[in-house]
Amino acid sequence: MAKEEKIAIYPGSFDPITKGHLDILQRASAMFDKVIIAVLKNSRKTSFIPVKDRVELIKKSVQGIENVDVAYFEGLTVDYARKTGAKFLIRGLRAVSDFEYEMQLSQANMSVAPEIGTVFLITKPEYNFISSGIVKELAQYGEDISKFVPQSVAEYFKQS
Numbered sequence: 720m721a722k723e724e725k726i727a728i729y730p731g732s733f734d735p736i737t738k739g740h741l742d743i744l745q746r747a748s749a750m751f752d753k754v755i756i757a758v759l760k761n762s763r764k765t766s767f768i769p770v771k772d773r774v775e776l777i778k779k780s781v782q783g784i785e786n787v788d789v790a791y792f793e794g795l796t797v798d799y800a801r802k803t804g805a806k807f808l809i810r811g812l813r814a815v816s817d818f819e820y821e822m823q824l825s826q827a828n829m830s831v832a833p834e835i836g837t838v839f840l841i842t843k844p845e846y847n848f849i850s851s852g853i854v855k856e857l858a859q860y861g862e863d864i865s866k867f868v869p870q871s872v873a874e875y876f877k878q879s
């Protein structure tokens with residue numbers, strides 16, 4: 720019998736993608752046959768970067784990784800996962816402060832979609848403090864953010 724392809728979704732705002740996100744993605748891509756980075760287009764939360772630009776920036780950043788797709792979605796993550804055939808969600812954990820929210824979210828998902836599991840990967844210590852929010856704050860005041868983000872993102876902020 721043919722083995723079922725193991726597909727995982729890595730959902731998030733990615734506003735913008737950072738080296739912390741990329742590290743989680745690289746490790747997830749070694750664990751699954753396919754990883755789909757799913758960028759949330761949230762109609763209630765305003766984003767800094769338009770969703771299509773967020774997707775483009777991610778596409779440029781993941782060119783070297785073969786089994787990664789990038790797309791955006793609206794609505795519930797588990798509904799999107801079902802549509803793509805993914806049975807796993809990837810989430811990254813930085814500090815204990817992430818844990819409480821992530822546990823709630825994963826238990827809510829578990830309750831509405833018991834066939835979909837969440838896999839948590841712990842961030843590398845050097846990326847622990849990096850968040851999209853901090854990157855935006857630093858960029859806004861003219862700081863060099865190239866240490867924290869892929870090159871495509873650093874260039875995007877220089878232009879805007």
Ligand code: ADP
Nearest residue numbers: 730731732733739740810811812842846849850
């Ligand atoms: P969301 O709005 O869903 O939290 P984010 O883009 O901020 O979207 O984050 C997506 C996922 O990536 C979350 O699981 C978050 O904890 C994780 N993440 C964000 N920054 C890092 C980092 N520096 N190291 C590891 N994981 C991270």
